[in-house]
Amino acid sequence: MAARNVLQATDIQRALTRIAHEILESNRGAAGLVVLGIPTRGVILAQRIADIIAEIEPGVHVPVGALDVTMYRDDLSQTPSRVTTPTRIPGGIEDSTVVLVDDVLYSGRTVRAALDALTDAGRPRAVRLAVLVDRGHRELPIRADFVGKNLPTSHAERINVRLVETDGDDLVQIAGD
Amino acid sequence: MSTSVTFAGATLPNGDVANVVVKNGRIVDMGVDVRADEGEVLDVSGLRVLPGFVDLHTHLREPGYEASETVLTGTQAAAIGGYTTVFAMANTLPVADTTSVVEMVWQRGHDAGYATVRPVGAVTVGLEGEALADLASMANSRARVRVFSDDGKCVADALLMRRALEYVGAFDGVIAQHAQEPRLTIGSQMNEGLVSSRLGLTGWPRVAEEVIIARDVLLAESTGARLHICHLSTAGAVDIVRSAKARGVRVTAEVTPHHLLLTDDSALDYDARFKVNPPLRTSDDVLAVRGGLADGTIDIVATDHAPHPTESKDCEWSEAAFGMVGLESALSIVNMTMVETGLLSWADVARVMSTNPAKIGGVGDTAGTLEVGRPADLVFVDPRVHRVFGPEDLGGRSANSPYFGREFPGKVVHTMRHGYFTVRDGSLIDAESVRSHAFADAGRVEDNG
Amino acid sequence: MQHLLSAADLDKESAISLLDLAEDMAETADRPHKKLPALRGRTIVNLFFEDSTRTRISFESAEKRLSADVINFSAKGSSVSKGESLKDSAQTLAAMGVDAVVIRHGSSGAPHLLAHRGWIHVPIVNAGDGTHEHPTQALLDAFTLRRRIHKNHSRGKDLAGVRVAIVGDVVHSRVARSNAWLLTTLGAEVTFVAPPTLLPASADSFPVAMVTNLDEILRQRLDAIMMLRIQKERIQGAYFPNEREYTRVWGLTADRFGALNENTFVMHPGPMNRGLEICSQAADSPSSTILEQVANGVFVRMAVLFSVLTGNEEL
Numbered sequence: 001m002a003a004r005n006v007l008q009a010t011d012i013q014r015a016l017t018r019i020a021h022e023i024l025e026s027n028r029g030a031a032g033l034v035v036l037g038i039p040t041r042g043v044i045l046a047q048r049i050a051d052i053i054a055e056i057e058p059g060v061h062v063p064v065g066a067l068d069v070t071m072y073r074d075d076l077s078q079t080p081s082r083v084t085t086p087t088r089i090p091g092g093i094e095d096s097t098v099v100l101v102d103d104v105l106y107s108g109r110t111v112r113a114a115l116d117a118l119t120d121a122g123r124p125r126a127v128r129l130a131v132l133v134d135r136g137h138r139e140l141p142i143r144a145d146f147v148g149k150n151l152p153t154s155h156a157e158r159i160n161v162r163l164v165e166t167d168g169d170d171l172v173q174i175a176g177d
Numbered sequence: 178m179s180t181s182v183t184f185a186g187a188t189l190p191n192g193d194v195a196n197v198v199v200k201n202g203r204i205v206d207m208g209v210d211v212r213a214d215e216g217e218v219l220d221v222s223g224l225r226v227l228p229g230f231v232d233l234h235t236h237l238r239e240p241g242y243e244a245s246e247t248v249l250t251g252t253q254a255a256a257i258g259g260y261t262t263v264f265a266m267a268n269t270l271p272v273a274d275t276t277s278v279v280e281m282v283w284q285r286g287h288d289a290g291y292a293t294v295r296p297v298g299a300v301t302v303g304l305e306g307e308a309l310a311d312l313a314s315m316a317n318s319r320a321r322v323r324v325f326s327d328d329g330k331c332v333a334d335a336l337l338m339r340r341a342l343e344y345v346g347a348f349d350g351v352i353a354q355h356a357q358e359p360r361l362t363i364g365s366q367m368n369e370g371l372v373s374s375r376l377g378l379t380g381w382p383r384v385a386e387e388v389i390i391a392r393d394v395l396l397a398e399s400t401g402a403r404l405h406i407c408h409l410s411t412a413g414a415v416d417i418v419r420s421a422k423a424r425g426v427r428v429t430a431e432v433t434p435h436h437l438l439l440t441d442d443s444a445l446d447y448d449a450r451f452k453v454n455p456p457l458r459t460s461d462d463v464l465a466v467r468g469g470l471a472d473g474t475i476d477i478v479a480t481d482h483a484p485h486p487t488e489s490k491d492c493e494w495s496e497a498a499f500g501m502v503g504l505e506s507a508l509s510i511v512n513m514t515m516v517e518t519g520l521l522s523w524a525d526v527a528r529v530m531s532t533n534p535a536k537i538g539g540v541g542d543t544a545g546t547l548e549v550g551r552p553a554d555l556v557f558v559d560p561r562v563h564r565v566f567g568p569e570d571l572g573g574r575s576a577n578s579p580y581f582g583r584e585f586p587g588k589v590v591h592t593m594r595h596g597y598f599t600v601r602d603g604s605l606i607d608a609e610s611v612r613s614h615a616f617a618d619a620g621r622v623e624d625n626g
Numbered sequence: 627m628q629h630l631l632s633a634a635d636l637d638k639e640s641a642i643s644l645l646d647l648a649e650d651m652a653e654t655a656d657r658p659h660k661k662l663p664a665l666r667g668r669t670i671v672n673l674f675f676e677d678s679t680r681t682r683i684s685f686e687s688a689e690k691r692l693s694a695d696v697i698n699f700s701a702k703g704s705s706v707s708k709g710e711s712l713k714d715s716a717q718t719l720a721a722m723g724v725d726a727v728v729i730r731h732g733s734s735g736a737p738h739l740l741a742h743r744g745w746i747h748v749p750i751v752n753a754g755d756g757t758h759e760h761p762t763q764a765l766l767d768a769f770t771l772r773r774r775i776h777k778n779h780s781r782g783k784d785l786a787g788v789r790v791a792i793v794g795d796v797v798h799s800r801v802a803r804s805n806a807w808l809l810t811t812l813g814a815e816v817t818f819v820a821p822p823t824l825l826p827a828s829a830d831s832f833p834v835a836m837v838t839n840l841d842e843i844l845r846q847r848l849d850a851i852m853m854l855r856i857q858k859e860r861i862q863g864a865y866f867p868n869e870r871e872y873t874r875v876w877g878l879t880a881d882r883f884g885a886l887n888e889n890t891f892v893m894h895p896g897p898m899n900r901g902l903e904i905c906s907q908a909a910d911s912p913s914s915t916i917l918e919q920v921a922n923g924v925f926v927r928m929a930v931l932f933s934v935l936t937g938n939e940e941l
Binding site for chain 1: 664936
């Protein structure tokens with residue numbers, strides 16, 4: 001199966017930096033921001049975005065956490081579930097602006113589950129969505145506020161997001177059918 | 178119908194090959210070249226001929242539990258297993274503790290004709306263990322009861338047991354004890370040991386059996402009476418009987434096919450078809466009872482054929498009934514566990530499945546021996562054939578056999594009772610034919626006085 | 627994990643995964659909204675042939691926290707008390723289209739039959755069968771121990787080297803059986819302590835040590851002592867002479883508790899006979915985990931139900 005590299009390490013870094021700037025711009029600063037990643041790779045990306053924000057606005061601490069959505073998935077009865085991971089929300093989300101972070105936006109179902117999970121965790125003032133790759137084919141009326149790269153794909157293709165923390169290097173590939 | 182049959186080329190228990198000639202219900206000749214001057218000649222070369230099997234321990238369930246078995250269906254199962262005489266246990270409803278019940282059972286067997294049915298009389302009224310039943314009356318009845326047992330329950334009271342042992346001596350009867358100390362087996366479900374501990378099923382200690390056998394051989398020794406031990410199942414029990422016999426105590430003992438083959442780990446799946454009384458023990462016990470049967474400590478194999486309806490077995494283990502059907506599978510299991518292992522010869526099989534049980538049951542003068550002049554109770558066995566045992570191999574009304582799917586060596590091919598076939602080429606002869614043969618036979622070979 | 631019938635069926639990895647999942651479940655308990663939608667639209671039957679309000683409400687809470695629809699089917703006043711068989715009950719539930727059965731039954735092996743006889747084809751969870759097993763109780767005991775020992779760093783941990791004494795009516799205890807398997811699978815060293823009449827018939831039945839002298843065990847390092855409920859009916863079976871003697875020799879009395887290392891946890895599956903197998907000083911002390919056990923029961927049952935109903939292959 002042929003795999004085509006679409007984002008190199010520097011592309012990923014550049015995309016995340018741009019997303020961090022866009023988040024600060026739309027939020028008019030870092031006040032009230034909470035960045036929550038969706039496991040597994042969304043959590044890593046969330047941490048990286050938070051680190052970049054801290055570089056841009058020194059002295060500002062942006063809470064970073066993880067939001068497990070396993071219990072909220074709508075396919076629990078059809079496909080074997082994944083192992084859950086802990087949800088960590090330092091400081092809570094009440095009245096904050098939550099930025100959900102995931103690696104790939106596809107059907108939108110994971111984000112739908114994340115919104116439900118968030119509702120059970122509290123009542124944020126606003127929720128934004130940041131993704132590294134938007135590959136299209138939405139099945140729900142959901143769109144990302146911050147996108148690293150739009151990658152039109154076919155259903156048969158697969159997006160591999162590799163990150164140093166989990167996979168040893170930073171790379172986004174499209175694997176063909 | 179032809180009243181003469183010549184079985185040509187049968188292998189006798191001792192291994193000799195001979196023709197067996199049957200005429201008018203009796204064996205009239207046996208020898209290399211002998212044949213009847215008329216009638217059918219049946220080639221039985223390669224088959225073992227043995228005296229028709231005698232089961233000292235069968236539950237026919239009639240009267241009272243006809244949903245499980247009747248005298249007719251139970252003796253059909255017996256015929257399929259090669260049995261020509263069965264002793265019907267007394268735990269029916271009403272209990273066989275009176276002349277009327279034992280005569281009724283005897284009569285039903287007599288009319289059905291698939292096997293000679295000898296009722297076992299209860300030792301105590303209602304099997305309650307409190308008062309002796311009408312032992313002598315049953316002995317003197319048309320059923321001529323010689324074996325008495327509260328089987329299913331133990332005669333636990335030492336005084337009653339002693340008196341019963343003495344009393345039946347008057348008519349050469351025998352008490353067949355179901356050795357189970359009741360207080361040691363309250364709620365017991367399976368052999369006490371590793372498996373019962375893990376499964377959380379109440380244990381049935383070996384000593385509950387052995388303590389009764391030890392007591393009863395001492396009672397038999399002190400009274401000089403005759404004692405029979407039902408379904409002996411433990412290594413310790415074999416030792417007790419062995420030493421008692423060495424001292425000259427008049428004790429005999431039986432083992433069931435299932436205790437020769439199965440162990441308590443059969444319960445691991447909570448499949449209640451393996452729930453039986455006494456319980457399946459461990460492999461050490463299995464080896465000990467095989468050894469006991471081989472060296473003569475254990476005199477006989479008895480089936481303890483115990484039919485139960487599906488719902489009594491397709492349920493929780495602790496709710497399930499004790500017992501399994503066994504008439505149809507007994508020969509195969511004895512072949513597998515005793516003959517193929519070299520522990521018994523076919524002559525020994527004839528002894529433990531026919532000759533000895535006939536003697537213990539008081540029918541040795543008519544049954545249990547292959548001899549010219551005797552009633553032609555014969556079974557022809559093909560020891561070479563292997564078959565996977567299944568529900569179609571059963572002949573009774575209940576299907577609670579634990580053996581489905583097992584491969585067994587050996588099969589009964591023909592069963593002949595009093596000179597007429599009850600099973601031929603592995604198939605049961607229909608009830609109407611058998612009944613008419615039995616009716617004709619009643620005036621000819623009278624085995625019940 | 628398809629069913630949960632016996633703690634012996636869990637290997638170390640799957641046991642730890644279940645306990646970790648229970649940690650995730652426990653976290654949701656602190657949130658303003660405690661309910662998870664995971665089992666929305668699934669119907670779970672609590673099939674209780676034996677009265678046990680505690681276990682039933684624990685399962686029921688777990689089911690409701692996961693948004694399952696719950697049907698309680700108890701033997702009393704139902705067709706079961708009219709003599710309906712287990713088979714018929716199971717086939718009836720199957721015909722109704724339930725998604726899982728939690729069964730409590732007085733006969734050992736009843737859950738095994740439901741899982742394997744073909745009467746019903748849904749996940750079966752054993753909520754206590756006869757004197758066989760009570761695997762969710764063992765899971766909550768292990769969970770409680772692990773939390774006490776590793777606190778917030780429990781995830782991924784086993785119970786290696788943890789020494790646990792299980793004291794009392796072992797031979798009739800499904801709690802002791804399930805704990806013997808699970809705690810040793812997790813690396814703990816388990817000792818059964820009881821009068822010889824109340825120890826299993828075969829010393830090789832379980833991977834544990836079996837002793838009769840409680841005081842000797844108490845002198846050794848012990849991380850937890852689990853007192854089992856003793857039933858007074860055992861006196862009729864001559865398992866022990868009377869309650870006073872039992873308490874004197876095998877009870878966790880105030881004297882014994884006073885001499886116990888304060889780091890030794892005191893556990894009890896409940897309901898307790900205060901003053902018989904356990905004194906109030908022990909039951910109400912900071913060493914006691916008894917109420918945590920109850921609370922944790924809901925979390926491990928959530929984890930178990932989630933796992934069997936979503937077919938988590940890693941468990």
